Amino acid sequence: MPENYFTTRTANISLEKEGYIKVSILSGSVIDVEDALDNLLVIKNLSAGKKMLKLVDARGKWSMTGAAKKISEKNFSPENTLARAYIIDSFLTKLLFNFFRTLSRPSIAEDFFNDEAEAIEWLLSHKK
Numbered sequence: 001m002p003e004n005y006f007t008t009r010t011a012n013i014s015l016e017k018e019g020y021i022k023v024s025i026l027s028g029s030v031i032d033v034e035d036a037l038d039n040l041l042v043i044k045n046l047s048a049g050k051k052m053l054k055l056v057d058a059r060g061k062w063s064m065t066g067a068a069k070k071i072s073e074k075n076f077s078p079e080n081t082l083a084r085a086y087i088i089d090s091f092l093t094k095l096l097f098n099f100f101r102t103l104s105r106p107s108i109a110e111d112f113f114n115d116e117a118e119a120i121e122w123l124l125s126h127k128k
Contacts, residue, residue, distance in 0.1 A: 004046055006042045006046075008035065008038045008039055008042060009026075009029070009035055009038065010025060010026055010029035010030075010031045010035040010038075010039065010062070011023050011024060011025050011026055011029070011035075011039050011042075012024040012026065013039065013042045013043060013046065014046075015046045015047075016055075018120070018124060019052075019053065019127065020052065020053035020054060020055055020120075020123055020124070021043055021046055021047060021052050021053070021054050021055070022054075022055045022057065023039065023043070023054065023055070023056045023057065024057040025056070025057065025058055025059075025060065025062050026060075026062065027059075027060030027061055027062060028060070028061060028062065029062040029063075030062070030063050030064075030065070031062065031063070031064040031065065031068045031072075032065050032067070032068050033065065033067045033068050033071055035068065036064070036068040036069075036071040036072045037071060039072075040071065040072070044080075047080060051079070051080055051081060051082045052080065052081060052082060053081075053082050053083050053084075053085075053123050053124070053126060053127060054081055054083075054084045054085075054123075055084075055085050055087070055119060055120065055123055056084065056085070056086045056087070057087045057116070058086055058087065058088050059087055059088060059089040060089070078107045078108045081108050082108065082109075082126055082127070082128060083108055083109040083110060083123055083126035084108065084109075084110040084123075085110065085111055085112075085113060085119040085120070085122055085123040086110070086111070086112045086113065086119070087113055087114070087115075087116050087119050088112055088113070088114065089114065109126050
């Protein structure tokens, strides 16, 4: 387990030794505004104000309220992210995240993967 590892009500969030932040959404979670804010605060703490690579493990069944989606868009900001990789296990999850992409018009590299090792390899190729 990484040294900088936190568990919130809806996610495991860690700063990995390779220098990226990993967010693993807990299966069965319903992320509300308070959860979204809690997760964002942990990510902000781990990043110490630096732009970071982010790996989002979105596998499993979970959901997010509309208000929480608006809060979470702050984590999609190019001001705090170098690149982002998503690990997904369904086409519906990919559609959900593609919807987020259309809203935020990302100016950072991001991609979707079914395999965690491939996602990490791609993510680390964007390390500055």
